[in-house]
Amino acid sequence: MRERHADHDALPPILAEALAALALPPEAADRLTITGTGSLPSCFPVTALATASIAAAGLAVSELLGRSGRAPAVTVDQHLASAWFGTSVRPQGWTLPAAWDPIAGDYRAADGWIRLHTNAPRHRAASLAILDCPGEREAVAAAVADASAEDLETAILRAGGCAAAMRGIDDWEGLDQGRAVRDEPLVSVTERPVQHPAPWRPDPARPLAGIRVLDLTRILAGPVATRFLAGLGADVLRIDPPGWDEPSLAPDVTLGKVCTRLDLRRADDRQHFETLLAEADILVHGYRPDALERLGYGAARRLALNPDLIDVALCAYGWTGPWAGRRGFDSLVQMATGIAAAGQRWSQAERPVPLPVQALDHATGYLMAAASVRGLIARQREGRAVTARLSLARTARLLTDHPGSAPGPAFDGVRDLDHAPEIEQTAWGPTLRLHAPVGIDGAPLRWDRSAGPLGATEAAQVRTLDSAPLSGSGRRSGEQKR
Numbered sequence: 001m002r003e004r005h006a007d008h009d010a011l012p013p014i015l016a017e018a019l020a021a022l023a024l025p026p027e028a029a030d031r032l033t034i035t036g037t038g039s040l041p042s043c044f045p046v047t048a049l050a051t052a053s054i055a056a057a058g059l060a061v062s063e064l065l066g067r068s069g070r071a072p073a074v075t076v077d078q079h080l081a082s083a084w085f086g087t088s089v090r091p092q093g094w095t096l097p098a099a100w101d102p103i104a105g106d107y108r109a110a111d112g113w114i115r116l117h118t119n120a121p122r123h124r125a126a127s128l129a130i131l132d133c134p135g136e137r138e139a140v141a142a143a144v145a146d147a148s149a150e151d152l153e154t155a156i157l158r159a160g161g162c163a164a165a166m167r168g169i170d171d172w173e174g175l176d177q178g179r180a181v182r183d184e185p186l187v188s189v190t191e192r193p194v195q196h197p198a199p200w201r202p203d204p205a206r207p208l209a210g211i212r213v214l215d216l217t218r219i220l221a222g223p224v225a226t227r228f229l230a231g232l233g234a235d236v237l238r239i240d241p242p243g244w245d246e247p248s249l250a251p252d253v254t255l256g257k258v259c260t261r262l263d264l265r266r267a268d269d270r271q272h273f274e275t276l277l278a279e280a281d282i283l284v285h286g287y288r289p290d291a292l293e294r295l296g297y298g299a300a301r302r303l304a305l306n307p308d309l310i311d312v313a314l315c316a317y318g319w320t321g322p323w324a325g326r327r328g329f330d331s332l333v334q335m336a337t338g339i340a341a342a343g344q345r346w347s348q349a350e351r352p353v354p355l356p357v358q359a360l361d362h363a364t365g366y367l368m369a370a371a372s373v374r375g376l377i378a379r380q381r382e383g384r385a386v387t388a389r390l391s392l393a394r395t396a397r398l399l400t401d402h403p404g405s406a407p408g409p410a411f412d413g414v415r416d417l418d419h420a421p422e423i424e425q426t427a428w429g430p431t432l433r434l435h436a437p438v439g440i441d442g443a444p445l446r447w448d449r450s451a452g453p454l455g456a457t458e459a460a461q462v463r464t465l466d467s468a469p470l471s472g473s474g475r476r477s478g479e480q481k482r
Helices: 013-021 026-031 046-066 078-084 121-131 137-145 149-158 169-174 176-183 221-231 267-279 299-305 330-336 339-347 359-382 392-400
Strands: 002-004 032-035 074-077 089-091 105-109 112-116 163-165 188-193 212-216 235-240 257-261 282-285 310-315 384-391 430-433 438-440
Touching: 013 026, 013 046, 013 359, 013 392, 026 032, 026 046, 032 046, 046 074, 046 078, 046 359, 046 392, 046 438, 074 078, 105 137, 112 149, 112 330, 121 137, 121 149, 149 163, 163 330, 169 176, 169 339, 176 392, 188 359, 212 221, 212 267, 221 235, 221 257, 221 282, 221 310, 221 359, 235 267, 267 299, 282 359, 299 310, 310 359, 330 339, 330 359, 330 392, 339 392, 359 384, 359 392, 384 392
Parallel strands: 032 074, 212 235, 212 282, 235 257, 282 310, 310 384
Antiparallel strands: 002 032, 074 438, 089 430, 105 112, 112 163, 188 384
16 A cells, blocks of 8 residues: 555644644655555554654654755655564564563452553562562462552552553543643643754765764663664664663664663762763653652753753653653553553453553654654754653553544564565674664665663763764664565
């Protein structure tokens, strides 16, 4: 299937809302062609969300290039968009670690369902401390069974854990937090004058070459955003604290990045970080709203260190309302906002039914990437520096505002021909990687560094962003087209 969108009134509503939120002109979609068939099974248009969010990122790049020349056409393959919302890697001779801790998941409580997110050791410990039971699934189920789901949610969160009781969409909309999120824009943008105009101009073949990105994000939206930026030539440095790991995700999302560790509680690491931040063009961060403030790097301090910084931030449950500082992940937001309950009703299942992929994470990631590029447009065209804020809960509203399963054939799974033929040599072993889901004429996504573990590069080797070493010699992933 090949579909163009020259009629602005006929734009898919999710794409139209995304373009408006990014202040991209609706005529930008004149350059978009959608190909491919198949939709992921859900009572919500998950593949439409995937296609629209990836298209928004691609069209932002096209708009950036159009300011200094011809704006290139953009093509999104909706089959590949669905596939990338799963994982982009197919290991050859090795296996990805399990995605979930053994006790993570959904449990029936006395008055409903609750989901525990226990992948991080401290979150697991907090849940078990409240439940006062061994770390075995049967014991956890027995402990949850007699408790109120919402009371248990509150207790686990107060103990420093992560959990979400299942609510219906109407229940969520009736909460103060649901109303707060409904009033928030999909992409909240503030601007200020640039103090030191940069001479940088985009390269038509590598649009973000020379752009320096600091990545302070975790599972999963932020790493998706910075992977996209790296595929366009940006120098991405991901910084994690000591001890943090994402073994099931790193082979997928560290593609194209240099990864190091800093402990922002140590004076020398703080000085190192401040040097890096002062040099960055874009900061992408996913800490809870007050976390960087507690570390001494709130918004005022960040802008004091770098007045012209493009600052793109993510949180789980929104930036206003009583849950603004609440810990959360995609699967928890799906439970809280009614998505899992709607899936249960649609499937006539006995338990919660989430989306077939972590679509809130992936879609928000591509919207964050688009916001980053939109920040470059504002800096170049208008002499304005941008701060953008997004949340998983607000992206969930984008999806739930457009319910209904997609017409036409179902997504038929990842096929052999969906992968580029070259082997990528990662730190874990050889892998095949999916063809890029978006094509930008003259500027194909390609990644010059192979995927590697978090913290693979010693911080001493990264004194400045320009000194970040190449972390691998893998093939230029995604450059081949079918």
